[in-house]
Amino acid sequence: MKLIADSGSTKTDWVCINADNSIQPVEAHTVGLNPFHMSDDEFRQVLVRDLLTQLGDVEITDVYFYGSGVRPEVEERVTGLLREAFPAAQTIEAHSDMLGAARALCGRTSGIACILGTGANSCVYDGHKIVHNTPALGYIIGDEGSGAVLGKHLIHDIYTGVLSQRVRNMFEQETKLKLSDIIDKVYRQPQPNRFLASFSEFIHRHLDDDGIREMVYSAFSDFVNLHLSRYGRPELPVSFVGSIAWYYQAQLSLVLQTLGYHLGTILKSPLEGLITYHQDS
Template sequence: MIYLIADSGSSKTDWAILSQNQLQEQFQSIGINPYFWTAEQIIEEIWANVAPHVSEQEVAKIFFYGAGCSTDEKKQILNFALHKVFPNAQIVVEHDLLAAARALCGRNAGIACILGTGSNACVFDGFQITAQPINLGFWLGDEGSGGYIGKKLLKAFLHQEMPADLYQKLKQTYLIDVADILENAYQKPFPNRYFASFAPFALQNAKHPFIENLLYKGFEEFLIKYVGKLPQVEQLPIHFVGSIAVVFEHLLQECLQKRGWKLGRILKSPMEGLINYHFSNGYHSP
């Protein structure tokens, strides 16, 4: 029997094909978020970029962990789409926050945080998520994420509130203007991806005082709005997954240390941890 594990953020989806406790293949497709995709679009994407990797008749179970899959309504969109392509498979759709928790904590208690294109956090008791703050998504939340960093950069650019050297460098690097930014923000699909695409500029210029301050404030906001509201924050290790957490680990550590909080693991992607989790705990996990 073949099992599929998918971890989908807003930018990309990591897939793993498992059979008899062996990893057969890993590959990537575009990020699938039911807040931005219709069921028909998801079906088309899966037929085009997932089905060619595996016979749809052989897949016994699919674990799909996805951004935007926090409500039954959104989970049902994924369930419907996956069932259309893999009619014989049992399908389990969970939020990407549970993927982060299982990958980072295994069967141990801890606080799991996501800092990638978006951001989120929760308390995990080794079996389930027991506490999490409200998540307001890209436009109203996602503090500390790649999307947030991009929004802050471009707002400072548009208002000419960044130093002249950075202003010129950003303008020349991305060849952007007001009309282009507003079109991507309000007319084109996936504004979160567009704004997150400017996060590499922050990494390239991370030692610039303006960028360093922007990043520091973003991580402080994340810790205040998300992590600081969680129970046992002073006792449990605080783990992170996501590209932003990896590349700015030193700033995160500084923000945690000043509060006396314990930094745990930092992973770029949950997939390796998810594979190990399902190898260790079988494929019957809900």
């Protein structure tokens, strides 16, 4: 049977597809497997100690791994590590999370595929491969429209007075955070991008505030103008995967329509789309 993996920085979800295309009831979950942040031994340990234990005696014939950090230069390395865990598999492939998103969203048709979650990325996909991609630069110098950047704008606009005192009061009351706490989390603690992205829940709860709503529209407009416009393909449907796209569908759709694009599919997670893609292969 086929084993499909959707791996982010935090966790990896594994699903098996039987020969008749039904979904195997056995599902597995492990920590995220990012080859940029893990040694070969750490990667192997997760596969052997965690994954194989959960899969039990399931016979795997094909492995398709999609993960963050799987750039072209490390695909062979990741494939080799997976081969060690599944020596009897006939096919083993390792690809980027961006290609995973494109296959999940577009299947075998062309389109613009986007990731809009804690971070952001996008590409033009021709139904087989990525043909154009603006690089993901991270939340400090890129990631426009992402959860981390929305959180960054929120903090900036609250404490510089762009947003009202009412919003500041609500924020501090609901989060129990002061500016000194935020500075510590952002500049001294690990994973500040996830911390900033956590404020997307506050933003979503208060979209009735004009200032917050305009901030969201501005962030999504930046994503379109700085990334999608570079492709010069406004005729293609624009599809999204990720929590920000999922929860902000109405705002995202309005921005796309205003700027001359049409919305395709939105998925909270790529796994469902990847299952469909590989059931058809």
